[in-house]
Amino acid sequence: MAEGGPGPSSGENLLFLTDDQLRRGIEAMFFAYRGFTADPDRILENYAYGRAHHRALHFIRRSPGTTVNNLLAILGVTKQSLNRVLRTLIEDGLVESRVGRRDKRERHLFLTAKGAGLEHDLSEAQRRRMRAAYRTAGPAAVAGFRQVLEAMMEPEMRRQYQSLKDGSA
Template sequence: MAEQNSPPSGETLLFLTDEQLRKGIEAMFFAYRGFTADPDRILSELAYGRAHHRAVHFIHRSPGTTVNNLLSILGVTKQSLNRVLRSLVDDGLVESRVGTQDKRERHLHLTEAGRALETKLSQAQRTRMRAAYRAAGPDAVQGFRQVLEAMMDADMRRHYLKLKDAGHE
């Protein structure tokens, strides 16, 4: 007979109740608040928001990425991204370079100050994730990643796999 506190088997996870799913959704909401809390404090000192954080993160992950690629990854309007990029460029955190093959393209790179901000933001999140992963254990870490990957739509999964395949795991 299984212990009452033992984790559910894989088979029972296939038949989750609406209440179990609701609890999972709520856990994601609260975890996201925790995951973004530390960077939000850092960003607020600079009068930046999460859009700035996402832009800095993905420019760091793909130096030289184009504005159009960043638009595709972030899923925001061109107007919204332009506002974010304008402030990052004006504040000396991002450089926008004209493409060598296509002069209409703008390639984005973090400056030294941009890399320092990215490091500060990502370190705060790595610290939180590292502690959570250690507490949960290796099987839970792998399962969590599988759940997250399964929740991605096809286009986002392509972007994710492209970063993963580029050796940025």
């Protein structure tokens, strides 16, 4: 029997690709995503905000001065949907919108001190769970986790993800 090829008789064990294994992975994603959003959701209940607001705050903190269009591409929603969220965040003084210097059509978005405060609370809650999971699973598992997630993204989203290299404020 040929042993060199990538077929089912290859040296690599392909049991992890059975439909049942894939189904397990699908269910793991489903249940884990619920945990992933649970802590910020609990905080947001105390405000008139939802997950959409959290996402906007996250990516504005991540890329201060980003334009509405950039944010649209990252979040993958319509401008009407994003606009509703941004309007409330701006009205409530969490986000500042500055007209572009070079291109006055653009609006550059920044967190105010108040906005940065809420963003920090939300992301700290989310990081706390992530940190516990990472610590439980260990560094090798974390590397695998990230590899699989990255391979699961739509190509366009993978580009967005990869271009967000530096996360430090």
